[in-house]
Amino acid sequence: MKTINLASILLFFYGFIWSQDNINVSDAYVQSNNVLINLNNNSKMSLKFLDSKNIKFWFSKDGEFKRNNKSFAIINEVFEKDFKVNIEESTSMYEVFTGDLRIMIYKSPFKIQIYNKYQRLIMGDDNYSPYQVQGTQIKTNKILREDEHFFGLGEKTGTLDRRGNSYTMWNSDKPCYSELEDPLYKSIPFFMSSYKYGIFLDNTYKTKFDFGKENKKTFSFSAPNGPFIYYFMYGKDYKEIIKSYIKLTGKPIMPPKWALGWSQSRGVLTTEELTRNIAEEYRKRNIPCDIIYQDIGWVEGLQNFEWRKENYNNPKQMLSDLKTKGFKVIVSQDPVVSQATNKQWSEANANGYFVKDKRTNKSYDMPWPWGGNAGVVDFTLPEVANWWGNLQQKPINDGVKGFWTDMGEPAWSNEESTDRLNMVHHLGFHNEIHNVYGLTWDKIVTEQFEKHNPNQRIFQMTRAAYAGLQRYTFGWSGDSGNGEDVNAGWKNLANQIPLGLSAGLGLIPFWTTDISGYCGDIKDYNEFSELYVRWLQFGVFNPLSRAHHEGNNAVEPWLFGAEAEKLARQAIELKYKLHPYIYTYARTAYDTGLPIMRALVLEYPNDEKTFSIDDQFLLGKELLIAPVVKQGAKYRDVYLPKGEWIDYHTGDEYSGEQLIKYPVELSTIPIFAIKGAIITKSPVMQFIDEIKNAPVNIEIFPSEKKTSFELYEDDGLTNDYKINKFSKTLIEAQKNENTIRIDINKPLSTGYKSEIRNYLLEIHVSNKVKKIMLNGKKVKTKSKEKLEQSIDTKFDEATCSFSKKEKVIWIKIPDNKQNNSIEILL
Known part of the structure; x- marks a missing residue:
């Protein structure tokens, strides 16, 4: 007798709960950059093309594209002005071609598949239930490939790779949360796939995301109410997808x-x-x-x-x-305002500044962890x-x-x-x-x-x-x-x-x-x-x-x-x-929009080993940090991605694409610099900008490949950075068999000028140094101690020092706001 798997029964039952007749396309047509699809059950789908890579999907179960509130997150949908699309119809489908994507809209049953221009499937609807409706709830199911991985959803516990897990968006106060607890404090319904697309679900209700936990063949996201709007963002890598996301939702402000x-x-x-x-x-x-x-x-x-x-x-x-x-x-x-803060509470209550209780139409009586019961301030009230x-x-x-x-x-x-x-x-x-x-x-x-x-x-x-x-x-x-x-x-x-x-x-x-x-x-x-x-x-x-x-x-x-x-x-x-x-x-x-602390997968998206690395990160692009997070650790496994890496503490060199066992003590923070790294630093200060005329220290790990770093500076206190008042200084370095050349270019200044100061270069070398030249003139040698004595007081001389033991050259030169070329003969 044929046995019936319990999981299959449950899956069938769950599908039945959500089931509806097959949805078919009645017709489809174009209005400027918008493809409107009429479906046979009175529902509609809108595909608004923001440009050739970014699409706004809106599935309306009743055929009306309405919402209670304008988007809280989206501030821009004009990626390419006057962008237009055309649609082609065949017996079984409609097709839309952009310069980057091919979108296939199947008529019966209705589903949408998105391919890149090389006919590789980027994202596709599930064949059987692309959109499921139950009352006010809407859920979409997408094809899940065996090698597909997901990253994002903001501040969530668990592994960086979201595949095989499900998540809920409902801001929650979870003191002492475990490493697997969900949801937490923030709801960021944005994720990216290893198939080079991102999705932002623009719905503020209690949305849910399932990356193959319920069904290993599909991933899904759903909303219990509200408009079912999501944005598809295609890019050559995660960085391009993030750029599209900040076009939609805005740039991050800079802190002081x-x-x-x-x-x-x-x-x-x-x-x-x-x-x-x-x-x-x-x-x-x-x-x-x-x-x-x-x-x-x-x-x-x-x-x-x-x-x-x-x-x-x-x-x-x-x-x-x-x-x-x-x-x-x-x-x-x-x-909130505590009822015990009588004057302020009475004022706010009288003016209607508190959230209401729908049962009484009075201010909602919120128990608060301290201060007694309180009124919840309604920040949506202008x-x-x-x-x-x-x-x-x-x-x-x-x-x-x-x-x-x-x-x-x-x-x-x-x-x-x-x-x-x-x-x-x-x-x-x-x-x-x-x-x-x-x-x-x-x-x-x-x-x-x-x-x-x-x-x-x-x-x-x-x-x-x-x-x-x-x-x-x-x-x-x-x-x-x-x-x-x-x-x-x-x-x-x-x-x-x-x-x-x-x-x-x-x-x-x-x-x-x-x-x-x-x-x-x-x-x-x-x-x-x-x-x-x-x-x-x-x-x-x-x-x-x-x-x-x-x-x-x-x-x-x-x-x-x-x-x-x-x-x-x-x-x-x-x-x-x-x-x-x-x-x-x-x-x-x-x-x-790129973070300062970066998951390795962001910089090395084609290295599958980075998909599962949860315990180390890049600081910018040049430094790899591997914190020790195990009690009593004597060793720390560190994965080094592609490239040549240098131990920031010892100078030891390692080839990339390998896992190393790194010895640690309590004093050890494993840090590696990519070969060619240029790291701009400052002297130790007791608070930022304590030292007037402080030098800019430039630490360089020379490489045979020319590398660069562009130092950014502004006043650090105003919003002038938003109107691009800043200074940028391009620093370049390259090493060959007998020479290291470093160029500190004239700053690009657009309304901000740095203080009078020196540059202090710290160059890691393995060869004996013969001569150091600045703009074609030989630099005189001093002890490191004498070199540093006048580092923030004397701004008219260039000096250098070399330590054979540390294998480091120190060069002090004035920052004269002009092009400066340093040549080190080895």
């Missing part, structure tokens, strides 16, 4: 220069005394630091933006004093913007430098919190607004900051967000760590790497983990010190590096013992040395 320094926080860092003490300790111990955060307890009442009087004697003076020492203070915001902007400007006027917007899910509104679905916002019911609630808040915070502080660059870091957040804010990964046993947080640390890399692929290029992990009581600082050091050694390579922990669990480096303090200082100093390099890639992020 100082935001890329080190920052310190803790749950109850909410007093003037503690803030001053921490600042004093950092300077006394010579550990660089730029930012000190104040958590929610800084306010007198939630959320009136008034300093808590019993905690702060003179906040304006405190901020002024800290500024003289190079510190910036960031304060938190919550998106009148709220100026009211909130005036409130948040009060601490800015005192000297605060920015905000971190916390609890914007809004907090305690997870999947199981179904009562929250009774909330009604100005723009719709909560099931539609939930995922964009944090985005609407962050939009107001930034727009109001810029209104009150013209041309000042905002610092704003958020926990809950939706696609498009990059236009307004930065991100951090929320409450990570092990709350049951803080010392057992190694898996939590390890998963912050793929989570952060995926965040970068979802247009959150400016990001940080809570260094130390947020969760868990630290009862024995010596016991926790190894995990703390390893978390910090990863965290210094996050663009925004913040040490933070819950409650009164202090996580300043000196609390973990002398050895941990020393290692923390070394790691933080390295971050400051690399600041010019990182800041250059911050501009790249603004221009292209």
Whole structure:
């Protein structure tokens, strides 16, 4: 007797639930750049061609292309002005050809297949159920190839490669989340396939994505309600797809220069005394630091933006004093007003500024983790913007430098919190607004900051967000760590790497983990010190590096013992040395959407080994970082992709496309530079721009192939970067058998000019040096100590030094803002 597989029965039953008669095409026609397809069940499909590679799909089950709200994420659909398409009809299909794609629209049954110009299938509908409708729900099923892999969806736990897993978009407050928990705080319904396309599902409801978990032959995405709109983006690689995504959703804003320094926080860092003490300790111990955060307890009442009087004697003076020492203070915001903050709550309630309860039409009574029950501010209501902007400007006027917007899910509104679905916002019911609630808040915070502080660059870091957040804010990964046993947080640390890399692929290029992990009581600082050091050694390579922990669990480096303090200082100093390099890639992020912390697959998309690498990353293109995330590790497996790689610490050279077993101690952060790398650096400073006339250090690992790096600089504080006021300096290097040639080109200046300064070149060589020439003239030799003595005071002489032991040449030359050519004869 033939046996029936249970899985087959379940799959049949599930298909029956979603089933509908075969959909056939009645006709199709073109309106400018839009192909409209009429289907035999009164549904319609629209294919709007943004250009030859990018298509907007809109499936309407009732034949009407309407939506409650305009897109919260999309800001541009004009990729190529006046782009037009033609359609050709045959017996079985319609075809649309662009310069890059061939789109085949089958008539019976209806399905769409997209090929490239070489007739290779890029993305195709499932043969049997391309679109399934059940009530208000719509689901599309696509063909899943055996060798297809997926990356993206923003800040999600688990492996970087999403194949074989399913995910839900529903912003959720998940303290101490595991390495497999989903959903989390942010919803970014954008992913990319190894078949060189990306998909953005423009739907704010509780959407779902399944990459072959339910059915190994298909992948799917679905929405329970709302318009079923998704954008198909084709590109030669992931970078081109990301460029299309930022055309749709906007460029990421750049943070102030100082935001890329080190920052310190803790749950109850909410007093003037503690803030001053921490600042004093950092300077006394010579550990660089730029930012000190104040958590929610800084306010007198939630959320009136008034300093808590019993905690702060003179906040304006405190901020002024800290500024003289190079510190910036960031304060938190919550998106609610506590009923206990009677004056403000009454005002907001009377003006209708709170989200309503659909059962009573009164302000929704939200239980809040602190401050008692509260009203949830309705940031979709236009009148709220100026009211909130005036409130948040009060601490800015005192000297605060920015905000971190916390609890914007809004907090305690997870999947199981179904009562929250009774909330009604100005723009719709909560099931539609939930995922964009944090985005609407962050939009107001930034727009109001810029209104009150013209041309000042905002610092704003958020926990809950939706696609498009990059236009307004930065991100951090929320409450990570092990709350049951803080010392057992190694898996939590390890998963912050793929989570952060995926965040970068979802247009959150400016990001940080809570260094130390947020969760868990630290009862024995010596016991926790190894995990703390390893978390910090990863965290210094996050663009925004913040040490933070819950409650009164202090996580300043000196609390973990002398050895941990020393290692923390070394790691933080390295971050400051690399600041010019990182800041250059911050501009790249603004221009292209590419993250600073990069998954290897982004730079090496054809290397299948990179698909499964979750524990290392590239910082920019030139540096490979492999943090140690295992307790007591003596070795660390490191995969080196194509190219020649140089150990940043020892100078040892390795061929690429191999896995190496790298010995490690607690002091070790495995770092490799690609051969030919040019790394721009600065001297160690206690805060960004502390040293006036500081040199630009240029570290070079010469290659036989000519390589280059373009140093980016601007004022670091204003929004002038948006109108391209900057300076770019192209640096080129090449080595042959007897010569190394380095060219520092005249800066391209478009409204910004750097200070008077020197360049200090640090060139790694293996040969004996015979002579060094600058613009055809021999450079005189000095000891390295004498060379460095006048590095930031004397700007009219060129000198050099060579260490046979270190195999390094140091060359100091004035930055005269002209072309300079250095020739090293070996």
